[in-house]
Amino acid sequence: MFPTPIEKTKLSTQRLYKIALPIAMIIWLLPLLAVALTSVRSGVDINSGNYWGMPTSINFFENYTAVFTDSPLGYYILNSFKITIPTVIGAIVLSSLTGFALGVYRFKLNLFVFFIFVAGNFIPYQILMVPVRDLSLALGLYNSVWGLVAFHIAFQTGFCTFFMRNFIRALPFELIEAARVEGVSEFKIFWYVVVPLMKPAMAALSVLIFTFIWNDYFWALVLTQGADAMPITAGLNSLNGQWIANQHLVSAGSIIAALPPVLMFFLMQKHFIAGLTLGAVK
């Protein structure tokens, strides 16, 4: 193990490490801790400029309920779920199919198609901005949840195909061969042999895509207008513009907006990291 395990070092080093750890963490998370602190302050504190002194009162419930009653934040969150969940399902379905095709079959254009998916995933997506907005307008999907879902599914298919294809390549190919010898059709092989084995990859991708899409801001800006289909990210920013003197409420809103992906990360940490670090080890 590198660096040297701390248990094997001098006692003084061990002590130092144990003190340094929490201090480093507090400094690292300082901006976030500051927001958490602001989010429970009263409006009186904020107006009198008491940002960092002792809070005159802890307004946890007042502030966090006020965010939902006094602003459309709840509605934005609902939109975010309406966008995120179908995207996760759609991207996983499409990429299971493409990943299977590229992982299992040997055909001339295999590598070419694969590279198109990978390259498309890396382009600066701003280049898609104007045409995708026009396309959404033409399809009647502009400013709707489904317009965002359709785009996100399509774009995420690039990364997901890369992921699924590499995962399927690592499965034992003999299983598929054996099924073919038995005369099982290709669709049944996909459904009964490969899909059950793909569950870990699907789990990893679900958490990743959930986080990516939940946090998307750019496409929300390009493909929506007004509150109808606006997700929490864009909604939070517009709230910040409206609630200038209410930083405690915007802070509470930020914490709420950050919560779903954070929970997702803590609950599915193993899958999340497995997905994110794909390829980081040989």
Place this chain on the structure above:
Amino acid sequence: MYSFWKNNQLKLSPWIFLAPGIFMFSLYVIFPIFQSISLSLYQWDGLGVKTYIGADNYIELLDDEYFYTSLKNNVIWLVLYILAVPAGLFAALFLNQTVRGIRIYKSLFFFPFVISQVVVGLVFSWFYDPSNGLLNVILENFGFSPIAILAEEDYATYGIIAAGLWPQTAYCMILYLTGLNSVDPEQIEAGRIDNARGWRMLWYVILPQLKPATFIAVVVTVIGALRSFDLISIMTAGGPWGSSRVLAYYMYEKAFSEYGFRMGYSAAIAVVLLGIMMIYIGLILYRLYRDEKGY
């Protein structure tokens, strides 16, 4: 009919499986790239008639000082954002221990990457706030006068990049933690016998084994730097006086804000950005191709 299927099942199946994915990806990603490239040769306000103007948009770019400001900022982003890679490595080395509670520390350290850039942007705008922000409160305690980082032409971009480094460092850290996990313990032992310690061990024994992690960390960081948009939009909206714009933000302004509705010009900026990115995409694909041939 049935026997045709029977004979050609293996040839046709991959295309049937690929069809929905290829359809969606072409419609929303591949075609739009070419549409944008062609649009960059037109003048268009988004509603009326498109007029073909040849390379005029690009010629105009050459004389546009805001374009150069944005391009310069993109270079600054690229250079400074890369710091996330070594910073992530050191964070990983710091946290690669087995003391009690270390898993919680690792998760907490990773935290900034999971939250939205919108939240990161808001958090850091408040942090930098000249009257009530925590940064200036701390600076004042040390006797410095407060600075409004995001309102200063010379500092705004650096302030935003610092905010961007926060989640990006966390991302690189997790890549390196995974990499460190799979470093061959025998080689470390061998290194220790050869009296390699500390820096020498890191440089000659550990880093070569972390190559795949480093590659991915550099790739995602470069792409993140060139795509940077959210933080700029949230923290400064390109200001003050356009000094913190990057190409991605500038083209958005040209197309959809009160400054713009110039779709063709905006597309031309996007094509320049794509050109820069293609260098990296080419490198990635080349490496992928080499690995594939190694099978």
